[in-house]
Amino acid sequence: MGGPLIAVPVSAVGEWGGSTQAGMLAGSGDVLDDYDRACEVEELAALIAVGSRGAQALLLGDEPASSCYLEEHRAFLRWLAADSEADLLATAQDVLADPATAWEECGTWETDGPAILMDSAEAGTDLNVEYPNGGGLPEQAHVPLQPGRWTVRAIHAWSDDRASVGLVQLVPAV
Numbered sequence: 001m002g003g004p005l006i007a008v009p010v011s012a013v014g015e016w017g018g019s020t021q022a023g024m025l026a027g028s029g030d031v032l033d034d035y036d037r038a039c040e041v042e043e044l045a046a047l048i049a050v051g052s053r054g055a056q057a058l059l060l061g062d063e064p065a066s067s068c069y070l071e072e073h074r075a076f077l078r079w080l081a082a083d084s085e086a087d088l089l090a091t092a093q094d095v096l097a098d099p100a101t102a103w104e105e106c107g108t109w110e111t112d113g114p115a116i117l118m119d120s121a122e123a124g125t126d127l128n129v130e131y132p133n134g135g136g137l138p139e140q141a142h143v144p145l146q147p148g149r150w151t152v153r154a155i156h157a158w159s160d161d162r163a164s165v166g167l168v169q170l171v172p173a174v
Contacts, residue, residue, distance in 0.1 A: 003120040004038050005064050007076070007143050008050055008057040010114050013124035015051025020123075038120035044154035045106040045168045058109050058152060060168055064119060067166075069143045076117070078166030080156065091163040095155065103153035108173050111150070115143040149173035 008016050019035035032040075037048060038059055047056045060067065066079040073096050082088035095101055118127065118140045127140050150170035158164045 003035055003064060004041065004062065005060040005067055005117060006038060006048070006057050006120040007060070007115040007117045008124060009055055009111050010116060011112050012050045012053070012055035012057070013116050013118075013127065015053070015055065016057065016118075016120075016122075016124035018119075018123035018126070019121040035121050043106060044104055044156065044166065045152050047107045047109055047152070056109055056111070058115070058168070059120065060166075061154075062156075062166065065166060067117065069117060069141065071144055073169060074145075074150070074171070075167050075169040078168075080164040080166050082163035082165075087159075087162040088165060091157065091159040092165045092167060094159065095157045095165065095167055096169070101155060101157070103155050103169070106152040106154050106168070109150045109152050109170065111145055111147060113147045114145050117141040117143050145170070 017034040020033040041059050041061045043061050045061055046059045048059050050057045060076055060078065068077050070077055075096060077092050079088055116127065118138065122138045127138050130137055151173045152168065152170060154168045156164065156166050
């Protein structure tokens, strides 16, 4: 697989179904599963429903690039192109510090607290299930968020000679 990455609230992660046999992209069915819905997103970031209790997850659109969460900036950093981690971080810092950055608005995310960043192809219930033949656990990362409403904004930005980054930042909504 390897689908878009998604940040799912911990409280709803068990309701994320990922890719299923009934799905259209990875399965043989004709029903849109959660992974199919995630793959339909064309924006840099989008909100997507999780389960039946009104929870939302934050989908990091585009490719499943190596990503991390910069807690001090409430931003997801995506490694699009860079010779080194230092170049990647320096470019991200420049973009985040520049008041003229042309952010794309991507909606308002209301969450009840921390989230898990994961591959959208994985089912939330499988995050603690080891892959066969000693393949380890599915990749996942804790995203320490306070409950609240967050304006989601995103950008792909390039420095002159250092790196290309994707950023998805959460700003307190008013």
